[in-house]
Amino acid sequence: MHTVYGVGIRKGGQGKSTTVSTLARLCALYGARVLVVDLAQPGSTSASLRDLWPETEHADLASVLLAWRALPPGATPDAKQAGELLGESGLPVDLTSQPSWSGGCIRLLPWDDVLGDAAAFLQSERVLKGFIDALSKDTDITLIDFPAESGPLLVTALAATDKVIIPLAPEAPSLEGVDAMLRLMSRVRSAGHPIELAGILMTRCDPKNRRVFDIWQTLMQADEVEGEILSRKVLPFAVRQVEFYEQAFRYGDPIWERTGNPSHWAAYVLLTEWLLRDAGLDERAIIRRGPAILPPETRILDLSALVLDDPEIPLADFERAHLPKSHR
């Protein structure tokens, strides 16, 4: 089984690319075979994975998409032909596997500057879906970094996606970005493509900032929005605002090589395990390795503890409170 997750919100700067690149590394560390599709300007996800890039030649994803510009609306490219074309183009780029991944891998369809223009020439919105399908037998999980702006590239991304993860930073305009994303998904559903909300992840949270609580409360108290009960989809842990994430794409290496404090990335470990289970890869979620091994006292920002003086609680307590026994 293979699930395609889109990470998206109709607003920039919410931690989409940081989430995709960190999740991809962690999923690989759990032994999963990950396909990353970077459709978000200016290619921060691709840049954030730079330490893993091999020296290889490859064509642009845009030129590969354009090979199917004559495909009529609604049609999907033939999987065999799509696979061959990718192979000839040197795509996806096989990132350098790490010994600790034990069978996991990351393959990347990298961002390029003309992707938006290329998508505008396509008649079928299912061209990217054809490529992802062609790679599916060697993929456990696909992560797409969605464009923040509307347009044909986003339409193409949505047509390839099963489930959406919405990251949002605690700022009032982010809620509009969530609304707009859910509206768009609802339109895609009405057009016959079953796309679902997987989860809402709060990112860049400073536990001392009152707005974190306000935004969380707004989400928890929202009525049904576009067919989604948001309170059931908000993940219970939040990613902390940490200086080591700032401009992560400039460093091109993982956060755990820039700081030794596991509290800084622990929420992404929990997100990875949640995602692997959501994707039906439960057996992968069990074995923590390398930077995913968190000491039980690692502090987790627990959103339901925001009313307390200190909402950061030890991992062991967090897992007791939020995870079923079988998942601890």
Ligand SMILES: Nc1ncnc2c1ncn2[C@@H]1O[C@H](COP(=O)(O)OP(=O)(O)O)[C@@H](O)[C@H]1O
């Ligand atoms: N948890 C975090 N703490 C601090 N800065 C962050 C965090 N997550 C992301 N950032 C920074 O915020 C900016 C926006 O994040 P990014 O992942 O690029 O968002 P998006 O892809 O949604 O535009 C980047 O400079 C990034 O390095």
Ligand SMILES: [Mg+2]
């Ligand atoms: Mg981005």
